[in-house]
Amino acid sequence: MKIGLINEGKIPADSRVAFTPEQCKWIMKEYPHVKFMVESSKHRCYTDQEYTRSGIEISSDLSACDLLFGIKEIPIENLIPSKTYFFFSHTKKLQPSNRDMFHDMLQKNITLIDYECMEHPDGARVLGFGFFAGVVGAHNGMMAYGKRTGSYSLGRVHEVKSFNRLIHTYFGLIIPNIKIAVTGSGRVAHGVLEVMNLLGIHEVEPEDYLEKEFAYPVYVHLKGADLYAKKDGTDYSRKEFHAYPENYESNFPRFIPQTDILMNGIYWEENIPRLFSMPDLQKPGFRITTIADITDDKNGSVPCNLGDSTIENPVYGVNKKTGNKTLPYVAGSVDIMAIGNLPNELPRDASKYFGEQLIKHLLPSLINGITSPIIDGATMIKDGKITSEFKYLEEY
Numbered sequence: 001m002k003i004g005l006i007n008e009g010k011i012p013a014d015s016r017v018a019f020t021p022e023q024c025k026w027i028m029k030e031y032p033h034v035k036f037m038v039e040s041s042k043h044r045c046y047t048d049q050e051y052t053r054s055g056i057e058i059s060s061d062l063s064a065c066d067l068l069f070g071i072k073e074i075p076i077e078n079l080i081p082s083k084t085y086f087f088f089s090h091t092k093k094l095q096p097s098n099r100d101m102f103h104d105m106l107q108k109n110i111t112l113i114d115y116e117c118m119e120h121p122d123g124a125r126v127l128g129f130g131f132f133a134g135v136v137g138a139h140n141g142m143m144a145y146g147k148r149t150g151s152y153s154l155g156r157v158h159e160v161k162s163f164n165r166l167i168h169t170y171f172g173l174i175i176p177n178i179k180i181a182v183t184g185s186g187r188v189a190h191g192v193l194e195v196m197n198l199l200g201i202h203e204v205e206p207e208d209y210l211e212k213e214f215a216y217p218v219y220v221h222l223k224g225a226d227l228y229a230k231k232d233g234t235d236y237s238r239k240e241f242h243a244y245p246e247n248y249e250s251n252f253p254r255f256i257p258q259t260d261i262l263m264n265g266i267y268w269e270e271n272i273p274r275l276f277s278m279p280d281l282q283k284p285g286f287r288i289t290t291i292a293d294i295t296d297d298k299n300g301s302v303p304c305n306l307g308d309s310t311i312e313n314p315v316y317g318v319n320k321k322t323g324n325k326t327l328p329y330v331a332g333s334v335d336i337m338a339i340g341n342l343p344n345e346l347p348r349d350a351s352k353y354f355g356e357q358l359i360k361h362l363l364p365s366l367i368n369g370i371t372s373p374i375i376d377g378a379t380m381i382k383d384g385k386i387t388s389e390f391k392y393l394e395e396y
Contacts, residue, residue, distance in 0.1 A: 001367060003027075004065030006087075007039040009075040012310075015045040015347040016129070016354070018069035018086070021054035023355040028055065031367050037065055045347035067366065069358075072341075073098055081108040082383075089114045089380065093269065094396045102381075102396065109384035117378035118361070125186065126361050126374055129343040130265075132350040133294055134191020135163065136342040138263055141292025142175075142199065144315045144337050145261050148289060148329045151176045157345040158311060166346070170198050179209065180219040181255050183227060183275070184265030188294050192263045193221065210258055219263075220255070227252050227266070228273065245272040252276060257285035264293045268301040278303050281320040281334065292337045308340045 005024075008014040019027070024036045037059050038051045048058045062068060063080055070087035079085075079101075089112060091098045105112055118126040136157050143154040152173060160166050180201065182192050196203070201217045209220040225236040229251040241248055252275040264275070280286055281304060293302040304318045306325050317326035317333035328335050343350035365372035380390045 001034050001067070002065040003034060003036050004062035004068045005036065005038045006062065006068055006070040006074065006078070007041040008043070008070060008072055009078045010072045012341075013043040014072045014341060015043050015344055016071045017044055017046055017351045018071065018358060019355045020348075020352050021046055021050045021056060023352070023359060024051065024056050025054040027359065027363065034367055037062055045351060073101055076101055076104045079104055079108055079110060081110065084111040084113065086113050086115065088116055090116075091380065091393065091396070092116055094393070099396060102393070105381055106384050106386070110381060111379065111383055112381040113375060113379050115378070117380065118374050119377060120374070127354065127357050128187050129350050129354055130187030131191040131194075132163075132343040132346050132353065134188040134193075134265055135166075135195055136191075136345045137188070137265075137292045137294035137337065137339070138192040138195035139166065140314050140337045140339070140342075141261055141263055141290055142195070144292070144328070144335050145178070145290040147315075148335055149176070161348075163346055163349045167198055173199065175199055175201060175217040177214060178217050178260040179214075179258055180217070180261045180263060181209075181222055181252075181259045182219050182263045182265065183222045183252075184267070184295075185223045186265065186267070188265035189221070192265055192294070206255075210254065222252070222255070227275070245269075249273050250275050253280060256280065257287050259288050260290070262288050262291045262293075262302070264291065264295050264302050266295055266301055268295055268297050272301070274303050275301050276303065278323050281318070281323070286320065286334075288334060290335045290337070294342065296338045296340050298338075302336075302338075304334060305336060305338050307338070309336065309338050311339060311341070311345060314339055 005017060005019060028034055036056045038056050039062055040048050040058050040060055052058060068083055068085050072088060073090055089098060091102045115127045120126060139157050146152040146154050155169060157166055160169060182189060196219050201219050204218045204220055206220055206226055224238055224241060228236060228241060228248040230236060231247055231249055250273040291302055293305045295301060298305055298307050306318060309316055315328040315335050315337050317328045317330055317335055319326050319333050326333050365375060377389060379387050386393055
């Protein structure tokens, strides 16, 4: 069996990889019938030379490979007919920007297995870069607040190269007595909480957060039952909320007058209530000045997300009266950090973490030819045909 690692062709190019050189080397040692080929790349976080030193063949042609692994969407001209691909296709929500790619994969008899759709029996995601998205997003949110207020200074994540070095930049940092709301319960939220704890920010219960001020920085961790309330006044049910979110409304506005920074890590779709509305920005009690929208849905759970920011320019402002985009850190605005590829600021750490998940949850089934419900449930296209699980994509 030959496994290929593709060169990321989407612009801007993603520097993450599905398997690190050391992971490829370990796999080939444990499974002698498996060989890796790596498409040459100038922007990958691991160089061609690092793969070569691990005994991996570098090639510009992966047509001999049985399985092809990437990270982001693949340009149409790079798709090889009749191959099996693993990557984040961003087509599950019928995203218009990737419709042509999806059509081309059907026409080329390709099999598409989407990382995003790999789930455990209880619906929890198997794979993802969410933890490092949470780490980088939380850091950038704290950095933005420091720049806005001048109360402390944090540098950029990508300048320190690794998570371990990032931790060292927090030593001795004094955070003022601010209040931070962290939303979500998945990998993203866990990454945010890691940074909160590394910075010495204390967790408090929702009731105390709403009623008290503190002599030290605090955060509150808000999950589904804290964020949403049933319209008819009955109790929140996680199962019902995910099945019928239209029966619920946001309960987050009560936290707004007590919050300086919002770290948003919740999953969102069109029929899920937004955390607040654009008119809320104009209300006197809108205390939030900095939003790290790590979920990053344009006009989504955070309605003043006006679109992606970039690693080069991570923060923009939104005028609270007009709703228009402004420069960051100006009076009468709220600052938005909404980078779509946050883990790219720690690409080597994120890649190692991701590859470990692939080895643990996918590789044995793939290599041994065993049927896997996780893989089957994430197969959007099989030999050029949409699978039964994703029939709703036929309109797409």
